[in-house]
Amino acid sequence: MIPRHFQITIALVLLAILISGVVIIRITHKEEALTLQAAEAAPVAPVVGGKQEHIQVLLAYDDDQALRWRPADVFLPADRGLRARETLRYVLSQYLQTPSPHPLGKGSEIKDVYFISDDTMIVDTTAPFADGHPSGILLEEMTLTSLIETLTANVPGIAKVKFLVDGKERETLAGHADLMSFYQTAAVHELAKEFE
C-alpha cells in the first residue's frame, strides 16, 4: 500500500503540472494576440529606404470642405513604384492621426501600387480604406482627389490612376465616389479646383 504522505505528494505534483500547463497556454495565447495586433498595426508593406525629400502634399480639410497644399519631409526611394506608394502612404498617415483633418477608418492603408503601362497606375488599398470610409459625396471625392493630386505632383509621368480595394474592383468608395473608372490625372487636376 502506498503511504498517505506519498499520495499527497503525487497529487500536489500533478496539480502543479496542471496549473503550469494552464498558465503556459494563457501566456502563449496572449503572445499570439500581441503579435497579431502588432502585425495588424504595422504597415502591410515593408518600410523602404531612400533619402528624405521636401515635397508638397494636398490634404483634405473637412471643416472647410477644402483641399490645401502642405509641405512635408518624407523618405522617398528612387524606384518609381515605391516612391508612389510611400507618397500615398504619407497622405493616409496624415488622415489617421488624432485629431485628423479628414478622418478615415482605422486600418486604411495602401497595400501596393503597380504600373500596368508606363503612365497608368493601379493603387491597391486595404479593405478598411473603403469599408471604414465615411459615406458622403464630398468626403469621398476629397480623399481620391487628395491622393491623386499628391501622387502626380511627386511622381511624374502618371496619366491615369485606378483604385482597387483589397485587390478587387469596387463600384464606389463608400456609396458615392466612382471607383470603377480610371481617373485621368489631368481631369483630376481640374476636379481639384472645385475644392479651392
Place this chain on the structure above:
Amino acid sequence: MRWSKPGIAPAAVALFCAMAIAGAVPGQQLTVYTSQASYSPPVFDRGGKPYIAVADLLSPVGASAPHLKGKEWRLELNKAEARFTAGKDKAAIRGQEADLGGKALVEDGRVMVPLAAALPLLSRLLNTTVDFHQPSRRIFVGNVSMRFTAEFKDGDAPSLVLNFSQPLKLLDSSHEEDHSGLLLTHSNKTTLTFRKDPLVSDLNKQDFGAGAIQSLSFTEENGTASITVTGNKPLQIIRSEDGKTVTLQPQAPAVAAAPEPAPQSIPATAESQRRGSEFFVMIDPSHGGNDKGASFGGKLVEKDITLRLARELRKELEERGIATRLLRDSDIDLSLERRAEITNEQHAGLYVAFHAGRPGKGVRVYASFLTDPQQPLASRFMPWESAQSGALGRSQIAARAVSDELRKKGLTVANLAMPVRPLNNLASPAIAVELTPEIDDPQSLENQKRQNSVAAAVAAAIAQVRSQLGGRP
C-alpha cells in the same frame, strides 16, 4: 451599349423560340408590377396546371440564375436564398419552408413552379408586401398600384373623363371593328387595355344611360387590365399632355372626315413612337435596403431622407404636369448599375438622384465629371463609363437651373462637377442633389419644410428648362 434597341429584336425572337420549345401557352402571361418596371413572364401548362419559370419571375428583380448544388437548385436575391428540389412541392425560402402548391419541375436546366408559388417567392425574397390577383394573373410588388376615377358629363356633347392617379406609361386601344389603327371607333364598344400600368379598381360596371356613352366596366384578365366603354356612337379618345387624363367623347363629324386625326388624338402607331420620346423625370432615391448610405446618428440614415425627398419631388413635378418615375418607392436594394440600366432603357428625359451628406450646410448640386473621357466606339455605342458624355451639356444646364432656384429659396448652394456614381453611366441628362445638415444639426435633414422647399425648387427648375432637355415646354 447596354441599352441598345437593336438588342431587343433578337431577344424577343429568342424568347418566342424558347416559349415555343418550352410549351408556353400561347398568349398566356403573368404580369408583375414593381416600382421600377413591369414585366410579363410566360405561363406554361404542365398537366393542366399553370406553371412559370423561376428565372423568368425573379431575374428581372435581380435574382441570380438558379444553379444546381447537390440535389437542390438554388438562387439568391437580396442576400436571401431560395432552394428547390425537383419533384418536391416544398421549397426553402430564407431558410423557411414554403408550400409551392405543386411539384417543382426541372426542364433543360429551367426550374418551373406552379403559378401560385409566385406569391411566396416574391414576398419572402423581396421581403415586402405582394398583392396577387391570381385569377387575372397580376402581381403588385409593394405599393405600386394606380387607380382611376370616372367623371361622366351628359348633355349635347357628352364625355367621359378618366383621371388616373399616376401618368399612364402605356395605353393600348383596340376596337372590335376597327383595324385602321386610329383611336376613332367605328363600333359601339371601345376597350382601353393597360398592359404596363398597375391599374386596379373596385369598380366593376357603371351605367350612364342610353345616350352616346352608356356604360363603363373594368376587368382584369391574362395579366392586363381593361376599361371598356359602350355607347351608340364611335368614340374619340383624347389623352392629356401629362398622361394622367383620358377623355372619351363621341367622334366629331369634322374630325371623322379629316384625312388625319386631330392633333390630340394619337394614332396607335404613332403612340408607340411617342412613348419613347415622352419626357419624364427618373427620380432616384439613392441607397436603400442594406445600403443605408451616410449615417447621421440615431436611426437617421441617408436612404430614408432620399426617399422622402424623391416622393416630394414626384408630387411637385406631377403638380406641374411633368411625368415622373421613381427608381425605388420602398426600402429595397438596387445596385447603382441597375439604376443606370433602367434609366437608360426607359430613355428618361432627366435623371435626378437625391443624396444627403456631410460636411457643409445647404444643398450641393452635382453634374457629372468624366474622369476618363473616351471616344464613342461606334456611332451608336458609348463606353459605359462615359455614357454621359453626350448629355453633359444638358446636365450642366439642369444643374445650374436647380442651383438658381434653390438660391431663390434662400438656401446656401454649391454647384459642383464630380464623378458621382452612376452619373457617368447615364445617357440622359443627369444631376445629383445632396442635402446637407444645417450647422451641426443632423435633425435639420428631417425638416419637412426644408425638404419641401428643396423639392419645389428642383421641380420649378426642371419645368423651366424642360424644353432645353428635350421635352416640350
